[in-house]
Amino acid sequence: MSRSATGPQTIDSSDRRDEIVEAAGRLFSESGYHTTSMRDLARAVNLQGGSLYSHITSKDEVLFEIVSRAADEFLAAAASVPAELSPAFRLARLIQGHLRVMAREIRLATVFFQDWRYLSPERREIIALRRDEYEAHFRDTIEAGAEAGVFHVESPRLAAIFVLSALNWTYQWYDPNGSLSPDELASQYCRMLFGALGGPNQLKLEAGND
Amino acid sequence: MSRSATGPQTIDSSDRRDEIVEAAGRLFSESGYHTTSMRDLARAVNLQGGSLYSHITSKDEVLFEIVSRAADEFLAAAASVPAELSPAFRLARLIQGHLRVMAREIRLATVFFQDWRYLSPERREIIALRRDEYEAHFRDTIEAGAEAGVFHVESPRLAAIFVLSALNWTYQWYDPNGSLSPDELASQYCRMLFGALGGPNQLKLEAGND
DNA sequence: CCTACCGATCGGTAGG
DNA sequence: CCTACCGATCGGTAGG
Numbered sequence: 001m002s003r004s005a006t007g008p009q010t011i012d013s014s015d016r017r018d019e020i021v022e023a024a025g026r027l028f029s030e031s032g033y034h035t036t037s038m039r040d041l042a043r044a045v046n047l048q049g050g051s052l053y054s055h056i057t058s059k060d061e062v063l064f065e066i067v068s069r070a071a072d073e074f075l076a077a078a079a080s081v082p083a084e085l086s087p088a089f090r091l092a093r094l095i096q097g098h099l100r101v102m103a104r105e106i107r108l109a110t111v112f113f114q115d116w117r118y119l120s121p122e123r124r125e126i127i128a129l130r131r132d133e134y135e136a137h138f139r140d141t142i143e144a145g146a147e148a149g150v151f152h153v154e155s156p157r158l159a160a161i162f163v164l165s166a167l168n169w170t171y172q173w174y175d176p177n178g179s180l181s182p183d184e185l186a187s188q189y190c191r192m193l194f195g196a197l198g199g200p201n202q203l204k205l206e207a208g209n210d
Numbered sequence: 211m212s213r214s215a216t217g218p219q220t221i222d223s224s225d226r227r228d229e230i231v232e233a234a235g236r237l238f239s240e241s242g243y244h245t246t247s248m249r250d251l252a253r254a255v256n257l258q259g260g261s262l263y264s265h266i267t268s269k270d271e272v273l274f275e276i277v278s279r280a281a282d283e284f285l286a287a288a289a290s291v292p293a294e295l296s297p298a299f300r301l302a303r304l305i306q307g308h309l310r311v312m313a314r315e316i317r318l319a320t321v322f323f324q325d326w327r328y329l330s331p332e333r334r335e336i337i338a339l340r341r342d343e344y345e346a347h348f349r350d351t352i353e354a355g356a357e358a359g360v361f362h363v364e365s366p367r368l369a370a371i372f373v374l375s376a377l378n379w380t381y382q383w384y385d386p387n388g389s390l391s392p393d394e395l396a397s398q399y400c401r402m403l404f405g406a407l408g409g410p411n412q413l414k415l416e417a418g419n420d
Numbered sequence: 421c422c423t424a425c426c427g428a429t430c431g432g433t434a435g436g
Numbered sequence: 437c438c439t440a441c442c443g444a445t446c447g448g449t450a451g452g
Contacts, residue, residue, distance in 0.1 A: 032328065034244035038431060050433075051437050059431065114324075118242065154398055161383060162376055162402055169375035188364055192372055192406035248447060260449075261421045269447065 017055045019045055021069075024062045029110040033063055033118050063115060064123045070112035071130045073101045078137040087145030088200055091163075094138060095193060096186040098167045102174060103182035109171045138163055145199065152198030163193055227265045229255050231279075234272045239320035243273055243328050273325060274333045280322035281340045283311045288347040297355030298410055301373075304348060305403060306396040308377045312384060313392035319381045348373055355409065362408030373403055 023044040027036045038059055039049045056062050077097030081090055102109050116127055139160035145151035146159075153159040166189060174185070194200060233254040237246045248269055249259045266272050287307030291300055312319050326337050349370035355361035356369075363369040376399060384395070404410060 032244070034242070035328065037429080039429090048438055049431090050439080050441095053432065054437070057432095118245065154401070158398060159402070161379075162399070165376045165379035166372055169371075169379055173371060188368060189372070191364070192369070195408055196402035196406040198405055247445080249445090258422055259447090260423080260425095263448065264421065267448095 016045075020052065020055055021062060021065045025066050025107045025111055028063070028066065028115060029107040033059075033111070033115040060120050060123065063111070064119055064127075066108055066111045067116045067119065067127055070105060070108035071127060071134070073105050073108065074098065074134055075130060077101050078134060081137075086150070087141050087148055088150050088194070090141045091138070091145065091193075091199075092186075092190050094141060095163070095167065095190055096183065099170065099182045099186045099189065102167070102170050103176045103185075106171060106174065106176050113168060113171055135160060135164060142197065145197070150199055159197055162196065166193065226255075230262065230265055231272060231275045235276050235317045235321055238273070238276065238325060239317040243321070243325040270330050270333065273321070274329055274337075276318055276321045277326045277329065277333075277337055280315060280318035281337060281344070283315050283318065284308065284344055285340060287311050288344060291347075296360070297351050297358055298360050298404070300351045301348070301355065301403075301409075302400050304351060305373070305377065305400050306393065309380065309392045309396045309399065312377070312380050313386045313395075316381060316384065316386050323378060323381055345370060345374060352407065355407070360409055369407055372406065376403065 020041065024036070024041055027040060027044060031040075038052055041062075042049045042052050045052075056065075077100065078094055081093040081097065083090075085093065116124065119127065139156060142151060142153065142159050142163070143156040146153055146156050151159070170185075174180075176182075191201075230251065234246070234251055237250060237254060241250075248262055251272075252259045252262050255262075266275075287310065288304055291303040291307065293300075295303065326334065329337060349366060352361060352363065352369050352373070353366040356363055356366050361369070380395075384390075386392075401411075
């Protein structure tokens with residue numbers, strides 16, 4: 001978005017900036033946004049505290065960068081699900097995509113869920129809109145499935161919340177380095193979630209592209 | 211802004227202490243533990259900043275008090291489920307109890323989930339044990355149901371996490387003052403969760419005591 | 421319960 | 437990218 005030219009004086013390889021954001025993702029996800037100081041962050045990238053500010057403009061901006069990237073990943077995964085698929089297959093792919101992103105970017109996701117409320121109001125609003133957009137993918141798919149008679153739910157809105165609860169909570173316990181692969185988890189969660197929605201029982205997920 | 215009678219210097223009415231903890235529950239749940247200062251808390255109970263410390267000893271202690279009360283409520287609800295019930299009914303009652311506590315004590319629950327990680331290590335450990343104890347109620351019940359052939363799950367452990375995901379996430383969106391009552395929510399969640407576990411379809415929850 | 425104060429630390433800036 | 441520094445604010449204490 002804002003690749004504002006920081007001026008000619010600093011070379012500011014966005015390499016360095018990326019390094020800072022990545023370290024921040026790690027530190028914030030481990031210790032929380034407010035308990036990580038800018039000096040902690042500087043130390044993690046071998047800089048003095050003040051030197052951070054030739055690469056970033058504020059702590060809030062760093063948080064936004066992390067949360068934004070997480071939102072990007074989730075939205076891209078949802079957008080990659082072919083609209084021609086049936087609602088049941090679409091939902092299965094949404095679930096699989098969500099859990100793959102969660103496994104690949106668990107630190108971004110953790111900061112997203114834990115600290116996005118501490119963004120400045122303007123930036124928080126931007127994220128709120130994208131989160132709504134993401135949830136709409138699930139709600140619309142469930143609604144379509146309900147109308148087609150493949151899902152049987154009392155309230156598609158509540159059902160969407162229910163599905164997203166299971167998916168979002170994974171950041172609290174899932175270990176990407178553990179023995180449970182994201183696709184294996186997706187398979188088990190699909191089974192349970194389809195049961196919850198009164199949907200079809202044996203969907204085969206092609207182990208395809210993202 | 212009443213300068214309430216400075217009265218006799220009290221040793222510590224636990225009334226006052228309760229008032230402080232309750233206000234802290236409200237403030238922490240709205241703004242987060244680290245973004246609420248002790249001066250904010252003092253103002254909310256019409257005290258000067260330093261005066262708080264005749265009733266409490268530290269900010270960490272206040273947080274522990276809130277998180278502890280939340281744990282108390284959840285554990286009491288689980289303990290009140292009769293052990294003689296069948297696994298399916300037991301699980302239904304666990305779900306209902308959880309959602310009733312959530313509705314009644316949403317501020318305590320919010321602070322619990324959002325800020326318990328910021329407790330001092332010793333206090334965090336105490337809470338971790340109680341959380342494990344609570345989760346065991348769910349896991350054991352699901353395991354018993356699976357062995358009895360009433361639930362059909364691949365992994366009781368994962369199924370328990372799944373169930374608790376849906377329940378715990380409610381603090382993020384449920385409005386106790388909205389039109390959806392906790393028992394109505396419990397009824398819908400039971401239907402979906404039993405579907406997820408391949409369990410029986412029509413359980414009637416008696417609208418009984420706690 | 422208040423006034424006054426403590427040292428520590430915070431995010432961020434100036435100037436080179 | 438560093439050194440040196442800013443004002444603000446933090447949780448907590450002393451002494452009455």
